[in-house]
Amino acid sequence: MSRRGxxxxxxxxxxxxxxxxxxxxxxxxxKRHRKTYYGKTRRAVQEQLTEALRTRQQxxxxxxxxxxxxxxxxxxxxxxxxxxxxxxxxxxxxxxxRHHLIPILGRHQIRDVTPQHVQKFLNERSESGLxxxxxxxxxxxxxxxxxxxxxxxxxxRNVADLVDGPRMVRNEVHPLTGEEARCFLDTVxxxxxxxxxxxxxxxxxxxxxxLGLRWSSVDLGAGTLAVTTxxxxxxxxxxxxxxxSATSRRVVVLPGIAIEALRRHRAAQLEERLRAGDVWGTEWxxxxxxxxxxxxxxxxxxxxxxxxxxRAGLGDSRFHDLRHSCASLLLxxxxxxxxxxxxxxxxxxxxxxxxxxxxxxxxxxxxxDSMDTALRA
Numbered sequence: 001m002s003r004r005g006x007x008x009x010x011x012x013x014x015x016x017x018x019x020x021x022x023x024x025x026x027x028x029x030x031k032r033h034r035k036t037y038y039g040k041t042r043r044a045v046q047e048q049l050t051e052a053l054r055t056r057q058q059x060x061x062x063x064x065x066x067x068x069x070x071x072x073x074x075x076x077x078x079x080x081x082x083x084x085x086x087x088x089x090x091x092x093x094x095x096x097x098r099h100h101l102i103p104i105l106g107r108h109q110i111r112d113v114t115p116q117h118v119q120k121f122l123n124e125r126s127e128s129g130l131x132x133x134x135x136x137x138x139x140x141x142x143x144x145x146x147x148x149x150x151x152x153x154x155x156x157r158n159v160a161d162l163v164d165g166p167r168m169v170r171n172e173v174h175p176l177t178g179e180e181a182r183c184f185l186d187t188v189x190x191x192x193x194x195x196x197x198x199x200x201x202x203x204x205x206x207x208x209x210x211l212g213l214r215w216s217s218v219d220l221g222a223g224t225l226a227v228t229t230x231x232x233x234x235x236x237x238x239x240x241x242x243x244x245s246a247t248s249r250r251v252v253v254l255p256g257i258a259i260e261a262l263r264r265h266r267a268a269q270l271e272e273r274l275r276a277g278d279v280w281g282t283e284w285x286x287x288x289x290x291x292x293x294x295x296x297x298x299x300x301x302x303x304x305x306x307x308x309x310x311r312a313g314l315g316d317s318r319f320h321d322l323r324h325s326c327a328s329l330l331l332x333x334x335x336x337x338x339x340x341x342x343x344x345x346x347x348x349x350x351x352x353x354x355x356x357x358x359x360x361x362x363x364x365x366x367x368x369d370s371m372d373t374a375l376r377a
Contacts, residue, residue: 010022021037022037035052037052069105069107070102072149126166174317176317180312184197185201187312192268197305199262202257204344206230206244208231211230213288223254224252225254227249227252280293302318327343
């Protein structure tokens with residue numbers, strides 16, 4: 001997107017007696033743009049023109065249209081968000097725009113939206129009963145959209161930067177202890193999806209990453225797997241999509257227990273494939289699939305996981321807690337936080353340390369014991 005033209009504007013008197021000034025804004029996206037100012041006197045028009053020239057000298061946009069926030073958000077979804085976002089993320093953004101932003105803030109001219117408008121809107125969303133995380137997601141979407149509005153020259157600032165989102169209360173993580181983890185694995189031993197639970201617990205894969213894992217990404221000889229896809233339900237249909245972020249795309253070294261479980265699982269799956277014959281979903285190449293090679297149901301997996309927990313006499317947990325358990329067990333055994341961060345695909349080491357701060361007392365005690373051993377040697 002580029003602009004050309006440095007016209008300083010011309011002032012003239014119209015046939016109806018009013019004064020006007022036209023400022024040449026140059027070319028934008030291949031089209032010539034001009035801005036016309038009107039007033040009852042030459043002085044009034046000159047003041048508007050002078051202010052516009054000052055605005056341009058400061059590098060700020062001079063708006064040529066009275067576009068509403070609703071109009072802009074529709075255009076942003078179509079021209080910017082859809083081509084760039086992962087499919088499921090786009091569906092989430094679109095829902096936030098249509099159900100929250102447009103109905104309440106959409107009527108305002110985009111350049112007239114103030115921090116006060118946005119703050120009042122967020123407060124009302126919180127008071128309506130929405131969870132703090134949901135309200136923060138709404139603010140995040142608005143912020144991302146207004147960043148594009150700034151880039152397109154529609155607003156001079158991002159008002160979403162100037163408001164406070166609701167206070168977040170971090171949910172405490174309740175991972176399995178080492179003893180509980182071994183008890184859980186004993187309980188699922190012999191289950192058709194034993195390898196899935198073992199890999200999730202041993203490597204910390206997210207549920208979508210585990211369900212979207214393909215055999216072409218697994219090298220049992222080298223003892224590694226590559227996270228290159230994730231399974232998501234989009235529009236009611238399962239789809240393989242790119243991982244959550246750039247750091248989510250990673251190579252994970254498999255511990256021996258996971259390699260052994262995967263070898264047994266592959267042999268059992270080959271037998272299932274022979275029984276299924278032409279019905280087998282060859283195009284998926286999924287490591288963890290249905291008896292006919294199709295993607296597993298996330299809902300069915302959650303229900304099966306809950307039953308296994310109950311059989312093991314363990315408290316209620318989510319499948320995602322296997323990921324938390326993996327990280328906690330690694331940290332508790334003295335594995336460097338940097339290695340844990342890369343194993344889990346976190347975006348930063350700070351995220352790893354903040355999420356698993358409950359393990360720090362164990363680590364500090366181990367550090368103290370190590371120092372005691374060193375000094376007494």
